Amino acid sequence: MDDMPATASEPSLNAADAARIQEIVERPQKKKRVPGRGVVLRAALATAVMLWAAFTPLDWGWLAWISLVPLLSIARIPDRLGWTYRLLYLSGFIYWLITLQWMRYGDPSMYIALAAMAFYLAFLWPIFVWLNRTCLHRFRIPLFVFAPILWTGLEYLRSFLFTGFSWYYLGHTQHNWVDLIQISDLVGSYGISFLIVLSNAVITECLPLRWIRRGLGIQSNTATDESSSLNEKLLIQTSGGDRPLLHRLGMIGLSVGLVIGAMIYGQIRRGSEAFPVGPRVSLVQGNFVASLKSDRDQWGEIFQVHYHLTGLSVRFQPDLIVWPEGMFRYPVYETQKGLSNEQLDEILEKEFPEIGLTSDYWNSGDSQQRLSSIADMTDAGLIVGASVFAAEKDKVDVYNSAIFAAPQTGIQGRYHKIHRVPFGEYIPLREQLPLIQSLTPFRGDFGIQAGTNLEVFQYKDWRLLPVICFEDTVPHLVRQLVHQAQERDSAPVDVLVNLTNDGWFHGSSELDQHLITAKFRTIETRTPMVRAVNTGISAVIDGDGVVREPDDFIDLDAKREERDPTKSMKNPETGRYHRQRNLALIADVPLDPRESFYVKYGDWFAAGCLVAVFATFFLSFIIRPSQVASE
Template identity: 45%
Template sequence: MPTTLMEPAPAPPASGATPPPASGSAIPSRPKRSDADISVAEIISRARARVVAPVSKTPWLLSTVSAVALWASFTPLDFGPLAWVALVPVLLLVRMPQATRKMYLALAVGGWLFSLMTLQWMRLGDPAMYFAWAALAFYVGLYFPVFVGLARIAVHRLHVPLLVSAPLVWVGLEYARAYIMTGFAWYYLGHTQHHWINLLQVSDLVGAYGVSFLVMMGNACVAELIPASAFEKLKLVPQSTAEETARLDRPFGAHAIAVGATVLSLVAVLAYGSVRRSQADFQPGPRIGLVQGNFPSSLKHEENQLGRIWQTHRSLTGLATRQQAELIVWPETMFRWPYPALDPTLSEEQIKALHQDLSLEFWKDTQAEKSLRDMSEASRAALVIGADVFAGDQEGMRVYNSALFFEPGQGLAGRYDKLHRVPFGEYVPMRELFPFLATLTPAAGGMGLSAGEHVHVFQHKDHRLVPLICFEDTVPQLVRAAVKATRDENGKEIDCLVNLTNDGWFHGSSELDQHLITASFRCIETRVPMVRAVNTGISAFIDGDGVIREPNLFLDFDAMMKQPVDNGRADPTRPVATPVDARTSMRDPKTGRYHKELNAVLVSEVPLDGRTSLYVRWGDWFAGLCLLFTFGMLVVGLAGIGKPRTPVLDLAA
């Protein structure tokens, strides 16, 4: 029952006062009640009704600071330590008692700013990609407000500590992003720590998501230590809420628990990484030569450049052969002539009906296969070549982005068609419903590519290799599934992942570095080494610890072409003294950065790894639990389950 103020007894009427009206006369309107006539409960109710969300420009500042700091944590600045505090400003918006007006709009703009700066390399691919850049940046930027909204539900409705709720929600959203709209598993928070090798080894238990969880845990720990006075100075609480503001100050014990839990988690992960690295016993595997041409995609599609591209890659193959490479890998689609693959059971009428612009002679031309078979024979080495395959069979014609495997003495020994296509880069989603979308892709004629059906294993002598094309090495669930699906009858996993990539779209930008960083996590997750042949770079050998290894030989073809001529022509395969300006390492010794945009050959033995991975066996159990928690917060928010803490009152409003 509400407690009411006592009403005073009525006083007798003064002399000469007007008597009360007689019975049956008109009754005057009831006088307005004074505050003394209102119950305490009603006063509180009115005060609450007057409360409005505080208006503050601080969320705009905090979201911008986090956006810039997070961008600086990734390439090109690559200042990884900053990632441990980059999201503290955003987490203050999770802790604050009451959301401010337009706070989520500020977070969305901050997220879009981060994504625009981070993904700026997309615009370099093709003028049509400006729209895709803006659209993808908008989509990725939405994760900022969604994260804060779901984390606030966990903290303020269910009272889950920020140290727990923030990492769970963040990783759950990263996992969702790996699948939504075919997935975009780039720029995970854990990728910022690629230099801290021991920290990364937990990925063979829980994937790269475990590293993201730990880094967000560090951010949440710092955010928990921010005192209430800072919220007042930042105007994140109303002026007259001293009692509510005081709740933002945690007792010393809570601070000690947060710091202790974070430090212990970090120490445990580092200890695990040290133990796992000590168990590695890398054995030399096949000697592989990686061919790296330097042809921007604008040149790649010019017909007058086809001969030059072919001759350069043949010369680079010759260099690898002279260095006893037994397997030579070309980048994605750098065999520039169409490679027809025709079902031999088709009749001539069926062949002609496959495509109106492709003649019978095109389908029966074997020159492409003969050229690659002859090159394999001449080099006495197996070849993995990236090519566009035109396949014709009973179901019709399809175009694939493929890896062709040639063995000397055998010819074509295998073919892998890319499974994971890039939206608006290799195919147009919903093109049948919205034909205008075809103008938003650089794919020729907007036709796009077909997706392959399954993973292939290339058997080279005693070694089993699984090819990956382009961005497939950035998709954790795809690489894990490929490794798990290709175990032999004895349960032995593959020996090496072979990635063929064309990063010539991006003109030496930070995309090349980030692509390499993201790919290195796949090696830790699966404990399988990877070799990468990349047009314009960065080609690399990566071991099962995710370490990018310096090759046995790094041959700078561009410098070799500047050497003195022999009988009127340069011979890059002739052993001569190395020119003074030739690069002999993957990295610039002055800056430590990788060389890009050059013709080169890398030759080395693959470091075979005998360790196994629980991540391959169990999959994304950890990230799945985080996603389940995140989805639970969404349900709580939509259903109104749980009660938020006492609303902030501003009785002076």
């Protein structure tokens, strides 16, 4: 896979160079020394450190614009390096282990999931470098042309491969550069990643090869100095070596021009229309650490905290009250129409023999009545996260759901989560590979069923589209739901309602990164989002991806913790978002009347980049170096 650059068949060398080549050919050849493994390791670890710092918790987004230079330098130099792809993989594995370390908090078994996720994601680094070396040294395509395409295509690939992981896209590092990221309504967040990699590639191409070798610590070999010098001359003519000044200025102009163009577009879009005032919401945020072992004794406390915060919200007259995912702990039982009590008793005996559930209790509707009474008490629409147990002919399906209740009319709708979390809500390939389940703490028929249909909750004049937990991190899913809702009902979606339980992650940087990722969904769809999140960070995000300051806070913990009540989303001393507090946030939602090109046409840009990735991969096995050299 470490390809030496192929030389052109008729390079334009002068007579002196030709004579030196003939002399070298006739001279007894000494074995060429392969540069040490430390070269690759230093470069890959430099990229790893800068990428880690570009994301939360440091959030130094400016580093992203230079973070890939060491990695691309490995792709650019013609030298064959020792253990290139093994060391790239090792460095990527270390990077992802550290970046995703928050996964370990939920349960000791999550260390296995963390290692498995890092094991998979680490392959992207050697693949990216190998594809770039192939394009540069074999196909003679400059880095600045193909590197951004390859990176973008690989980001899109991991958005759906193995159920998908759309976190930590390079473009997410620019979430605070509000004008720049507005192009997400054209090409998704992938477009920002493209611009960042283009900048990195241009910087790498503008550096002289001798600087790169010196920076990587590649020492000269006296036995091959002369041939290496000639090799570099050939590289200049064929695969984009030390480019002339005019070429460098052109590349820099292209990169800077595209960034400026994106910023101008963002400023125009942000100033095009005002945001009308939408529903007033109360986002109820409890502070309960989550774990795989559910403590039934805590159910009452969880309900009382959320119920109390809901009651205190009434004086602010909210139109809508939202509880986080799973924070209405009492199951909602449903029965398929036409199923008799006798049939239901048989199913319950088979499914829950140790509990002793009866059809009378199952059909009592206690949970539904309790939710309806809360909606009546507050005179507001109520959306809560709950588990729905749906009894059918011969089984009981369990769903992670959002339940909508309206005052005076009761339960009006329910949405079952479509995109489940692997190993958290189901075990993939459990039947085909039973060993996988043995590596988890789950036994038996663990897991929830996936929902199949979108739901839009209509309340007053507003259309509310629920998404649950990590669904707001999946760009194509949210885009598809918004698009289908608009096409089906010939009416736009007014507000995305996200119910999340981030209590698994103990106030770690996961909370910040989850919020950052959600921002891009609002820009892509030009639809505001409200997020009610257990332990935080609950928020109202407008269609520009900006987190809005609430009008009021209800802080249950201030008196007990002997501190001032919460008055802002962020701690003024640290600049970090408040988390792990029992709060209610009161805010008016800014509606967004703009349309989105991305909603209409989807991932056309990223999909095109992925096609180029596959084309490069297959052509690398079809077109050999000698074929390119002869052209």
